[in-house]
Amino acid sequence: MPDYGHELLFGTFLTPSANDPDRVVALAELTESAGLDLATFQDHPYNPDFLDTWTLLSWVAARTERLRVSANVLNLPLRPPAVLARATASLDLLSNGRFELGLGAGAFWDAIEGMGGGRLSAGDSVAALSEAIDVLRGGWDTSTRGPLRLRGDHHRVPGMRRGPAPAHDIGIWLGAYKPRMLALTGRKADGWLPTLEYLKSPDRVTANRLIDEAATSAGRDPRQIRRLLNLFQVDFSATDGGVLRGTPAQWVDQLLPLVLDEGFSAFIIGRDDPRLIQTFGHEVAPALREAVTKERTTTAAATGPTVALARHRPGVDRAALPASLANGAVEPGDPEYERVRHSYSRQGSPAVVIRPRDAAEVIDAVTYARTQDVPLSVRSGGHGISGRSTNDGGIVLDLSRMNRVEVLDRATRRIRLEPGARWGEVAQRLARDGLAMSSGDYGDVGVGGLATTAGIGFLVRRFGLTIDHVVAAEIVLADGTLVRADGEHHADLFWAIRGAGGNFGVVTALELEAYEVGNVVHAQLAVDATRVAELLRRWGRLVEDAPRELTSFLALFPGRRQNPPMAQVTLVYAGDDIEAAENALTPFLEIGPILDQQAQLVPYPAIVAPAHNRHHGQGLADVHSGLLRHVTPEAADSVETMIRSGDVLVMQFRSVGGAVNDVHRDATAYPHRTQNFSVLAATVPDRRARLDKLWSDLSGHLDGMYLSFESDTHPARLLDAFPEPTLGRLRRLKAAYDPDNVFDRNFPIPPATGTDPDEDADRAGEPRRAVVVE
Template identity: 60%
Template sequence: MADYGHELTFGTFLTPQNQRPDQVVALAQLTERVGFDLVTFQDHPYQPAFLDAWTLLTWVAASTSRVKVSGNVLNLPLRQPAVLARAAASLDLLSGGRFELGLGAGGFWDPIAAMGGPRRTPAEAVSALSEAIDVIRAIWDADQRGGVRVAGDHYQVQGAKRGPAPAHDVQIWLGALKPKMLRLIGAKADGWLPSLFYLEDGDLERGNRIIDEAAAEAGRDPREIRRLLNVGPDTPREELVALALEQGVSTFILASDDPAVIERWGNETAPALREAVAGERGSAAPEVVRGPKVLAARRNGIDYDAIPASLRASAVEPGDKAYSKVRSTYMRTGSPGLVLRPAGVEEVAEALAFARKHEVPLAVRSGGHGISGRSTNDGGIVIDLGQLNKVEVGDGGLVRVGPGARWGDVAAALHPHGLAMSSGDYGDVGVGGLATAGGIGFLGRLHGLTLDHVTAADLVLADGSVVRADADLLWAVRGAGANVGIVTSLELAAYPLDDVVYATMIFDATDTAGLVTRWGELVEAAPRELTSFLYLFAQRGGAPVGRAIIVYASADTDAAVAALTPFLQIAPVLDQQAQLAPYAAIVAPQDSPHTGGQTNPLISNGFAVHLDDRIGDLLGEGLRSHVAPWVSIRAVGGAVNDVDPMDTAYAHRAVNFNVSSVGGRESAFRSHWDDLRPHLNGLYLSFETDPRPQRLRDAFPGETLTKLRALKRRYDPDNVFNQNFPIDPAL
């Protein structure tokens, strides 16, 4: 008896005949439509009656949206492994993680040799396949430094560049029957893929035993290896159940080109088999098996075995292949002990309940880049809301958005409706973080902050309850959301907007104070349609450079030119351009990976009513000394200040600019900002990493902090949410 506990999946094994290529593609699309998980094709490159398997896999991946694709199995002797590795990673990236690598050692040596391939003995075929797996995995391991070096008898790779890494942890499944191949599966592969119609009595049991023994010898858990099986359409259901529960088969691949058979299996056989196996297993959920590398990297203080069943499959631990993609923010390199990735509201509540049982840091991440770095941690738990990313545009400009979405995706969804929403200055900014902290964007002077348009919010509170925010809670969400709960969805009122005038101007910033003050004066005097951000950059061995981005929120080009032209006089112009463009185009989604770079990023900020020479001089000193080599000044006047300071937890409603900068040396940077702060007031949550207690009152002045403490005592008395400008309810 051997049930390895994997969740059942189903696929098809289709003949890649080339007489009617549209038919095999249609069968692949049918595979997806009836609910199968996988579509596979045999690979015989020497067979002229067949389509090339790799080309077909690529075409099918582009013609479907959910189903995974794989060779069954790819012919290694005619597919050089380093090139195959890059091709596999590329297809996985292009398909959004929908490729698995079924691989074979070869076998039909006469036609392989006729195509220019090698002729290998059985022992040589096993050795070559083992070397190929080493090459492929090394190419995929883009996080390692140095080139790939494999000095094998069949494959020699001498310093090949690594990468790209696949979008997900691509599985390597081997088609095999003989003992040496089975031992290779146990030592190195992720799955065994034989065909039932080639097996004799006892072959599966014998193969499992050899694979399990080899896995144990290699220090692996045999459950790491999925057991797949090609089966015929007439295999009795009772036999399939026995294969799952007694032989550990968890992926059944239907060998049939008959659309009626595929439909019957998708609609009847697969659901019935899942139900029967689940019934025999009882309430025990399939376990996600972690390999030795992952187990060795686990952190103290986290009960990994108690992760809720609904979160196990998507959870990421140190040592997992996906860890490098979820550990960090845009600037901070984090090292959390566990990243939980809930896919729905109930799973968010489960993740929070699990986290509360542990005395480790808790961070909540939306979908964006998190400049402050507080959406990751070291050794703690991160609840990553990236899968809660739906964007639904309703009637009357009302848009419902998940916190895991990015604003570039929201802008793209709103554009066909002639709508927009001011949302930062970059398409990869996350909805949750920005909409609950403020939302300083390119349309701010005309339309205000993002949070000024939040009309409703759903949250998971510290006690696990799921609520629609009442008036008091919504007040807190709009400016201090990270302190009162985990926002799971937001409703915002978008406004009509299509094309805008988008201009960039590059200036010589030698006279930093002059550039800053003249730019500020023009912004304050400009029509509200104009919003501008000014970025200042230090240059080694040269004068600082200023880059102004100016958005005129209208398609009236004459009015825009009149408002833009005076900016060309504020400093020597090095370059400039302007264009009429859809708002969605200037904040297009980038989907950039967030890989950090700093252990503790330094960023500080403050607000200014006006920009004067003293502020400009201090910013210039920071640039030239490289204490603060990157400065951003964002316009926050106009409509932002039409709102009463007590209407939202964001209280800074009498200023015109936010000034922020990034540094590299903590003591010098803090001293620089201690000199700047007397000329500024308040601060914006998302641009601050100074942990000193007085920063809390800068963020939430006077009555705002008093009200927040009262709400904190009501909604989070245990101070569960204490990592993002924590408000101690006991004070």
């Protein structure tokens, strides 16, 4: 059998002993620290000497950060599939997409029957498993309207409401040995999970063939099915003791043919031995990955890739895709395509979505993309208002797999973030060390875009913008070079990426100085906004007079169905001094008629919890953005006109000022250090022209623009975002670091050419290959 092209996974199969529960958890934590990918546990609910596997999976997922967890395999007869659909999706959401579903048809029927499970024949158990897979997938499918209905012989679901959708496409891996189970694996499963020592008849080659034949008959590509392998009778020895009983180098030599000739791509060792786990993770896994990459590269160079991306679509040369990227790539027709094609505010149909795991793969992706005459979009979290992190017919470089969050040095509060991490996840990790980072108001926003544009968050008046705390960045430039930029290395680039980062490269990691924050006081007010201008002026005056610990956002909504306009005010006091917070918050109760109010002392992560919403272009995409020094009567009157027009669906004001304005305007490429408020207005496409007219009336009162909230990327807006001399300096740096203007889609900064500046500004609007970090 050929190599199916999957990325390699390495893991452990741990005994869930109830006699020493701390040990099994410690071994799972060791699995992660050793660099392995996966911890799995057998599931025998009828065995009182074992911990309940589902409880253990949840506990281990909570105790780890990167590790995937799975049963090996879950006992279906004692776990009803409708409930299992909810439970699996829930654990996947809670673990940020780290759950996989190893599933079995059942064994030890006397014990199952003793716990109330029904006894099934071998044939019926396979049929029941097949129906269960349909229930699971139907329960996870929130894109289909109406309830899930299934009238099976073994599982009946008269009318189940679908959802929640899991955080990622959970793999269903079947423990299969006999022909009927192997055929089911080919027809419906995502993976085959046998144990090497149990594979006797049929043998591995025959079993793989049966899976492939069943997949092909069902209209599936056999390469969609991962082949995993449990390894029990293994050990390390200085001498050759047989199969997987020698040195790490011998292990690699013996495992390599299983990958290249038989298609296995995941190896799971079934011994509770810390030394063996560490050696497997530190020596075998990296060496085998290197050997497989070398062989795949050689094969691809000679014959073209044999992975699923070999299918060709016009405009993108799949044969040229580096082997290092193929396993993480998704194209139309793949199961995960619907999850990765759109951004929050825009729908897209890219030809391929590439998901690198590290900076080296980002280099490969940028180098490859420059050879393709199609748009290239770079996605951090996909929440950029402009929506340029997707496209039609091009390449999307999705950084979601690069999502590590590390505290490098607690004493200096130095942290390291990868661009695909979500700010809610960052908040949760930092809170364990009593740290925080102000970073917008929504936990699903990705690190990469916000931390290279500005970062106006709930702690901004006390601690400043997110970019004000960036102390170093690792960046892949347009020519494929990876550089480190900080105050001493590439200092000019370091200045530029703090405010205009998407124009200069793909940021692969950021180092920041976090700050001490534990609990905060979070309050929300619902206010009758009948007198819009008066309410807005009062709010603006109170914000400017408030202590820096207080940051406030205000959202205005037009009246509907004879109801007046309404305002929602969010207030966050950066500290746990209840009396001081109360003194700062109380004046806001006088801004207008209060319809509802609530305030509570909460951990900072609670107010930016990541929702892990699935993107399908659901956000408002027609948005204008600006900055105000003060909420003047004239500006407030213009806002009231906009809200009363009915053509603007929402306006939002965010307080800045405070610590933001302590930074000199030339310290970063974000030069707006005198304004106190950010304002945006959003509507739907059929009212965009009227929004534009209303906004033009407000624009005379504005002073600058915040890129993250603007959908109009016309070159004329560049001077709003980067008033001179900032824009001139950025253009000169652009000429040095990206003279070919590769990164030129989202508010593109044209390289300086030495010609007339006005001519260069006009040329900024010419279409080219496009890269954007959102």
